[in-house]
Amino acid sequence: MAQQLALSVDFGSGFTDAWSKIAKFIPQFIAFLAILVIGWIVAKAIAKVLDRVLRKVGSERVAERAGMARHLSGSNYDMTGIICKIVYYAILLMVLQLAFGVFGPNPISVMIHSIVAWLPRGIVAVAIVVVAMAIANGVRDIVRNALAGASYGRTVATIAWAFIVALGVIAALGQAGIATAITGPVLIAALATIAGVLVVGVGGGLILPMRQRWERWLDHAEQESAKLRGSAYQAGRADVLANQPARPTTQAAPGTTPPPPPGIDPGRPGDRPS
Incomplete structure (x- = not known):
């Protein structure tokens, strides 16, 4: 009972x-x-x-x-x-x-809290990548248009674009806290490699070969720069001549020299009629 x-x-x-x-x-x-x-x-x-x-x-x-x-x-x-x-x-x-x-308190709330706490960093990282790509594209267009007549213009523009994008990606990964143990040493190693090549190669045993290559590159760049200046001068001169108003044709008096045609400077020997 x-x-x-x-x-x-x-x-x-x-x-x-x-x-x-x-x-x-x-x-x-x-x-x-x-x-x-x-x-x-x-x-x-x-x-x-x-x-x-x-x-x-x-x-x-x-x-x-x-x-x-x-x-x-x-x-x-x-x-x-x-x-x-x-x-x-x-x-x-x-x-x-x-x-x-x-x-x-529960495990789901803890997990969601960690994700929400990371979201602002992720949004800033995405914004960094977008801004870096916009700057890189602008620099690439400027360099490509400035060196359009040079054979190395596209290469220089691509190198500048890749360098800026790489810096943006590394900064974005650091902001997001992703692979910071890898991106930091990779950036330091790349900069150290470039510095080492410049110090040892240019200032050390490769002075004579680098001097010859630099002279060849500089001569080539100077020739192409002169060509660019000449083409720009000719293009500008043609635009000026095309925009000049037509002068009325008048018959010169006997014993006087007729006026030069439009666009010809009588003071320049190359423009005088033969």
Whole structure:
């Protein structure tokens, strides 16, 4: 009889604990669902507003200068759409963090908290890459157009582009905290290699070979520079002559020298008629 009474008491306390847990869980679950719904609506609204603002300030022009528009030509989203999607999912992660925080400390909240804490660094890293590519493309276009008539113009432009992009990628990885143990030593090793080549090769035993090569390169560059200056002078002179108004033809008086035709300087010996 005592055993039956003890079993009934144990069952009663178990049901009481279960009902208390359910009564505690139901408000938490309702708060969880409410936070998710409200956060989803807020995330959608912020993404739409951000899309309009970015397009008005000219985000797509920046994408074209950076070369991102060309790479995303076959995608369903442009750069502005991708940025808005990233912000949208970042806000959803924050909402999930708040929603799971209703149930108290749990592993899911800890994981989402670490991801949310990293998101600003990731966004800054992406911005660094985009800005670096825009600067690299601008420098490449300037160098390529400035050295369009030289055989080494495209090579110099490509080297400048690759150097700026590499610096941007290394800075972005350092900002995001990705492979910092690799990017730092790689950058130091590359700079040390360049310095070593310059010190040992140019200032050491390769002085005579490097001197001959430098003389050959400089002579070639000087010839091409002179050719560029000559072509620019001829092009400018042709434009000036083409834009001069036509002079009325007048018959010269007997015993006087007729005026020179338009575009011919009588003071230059090469322009005098033979």
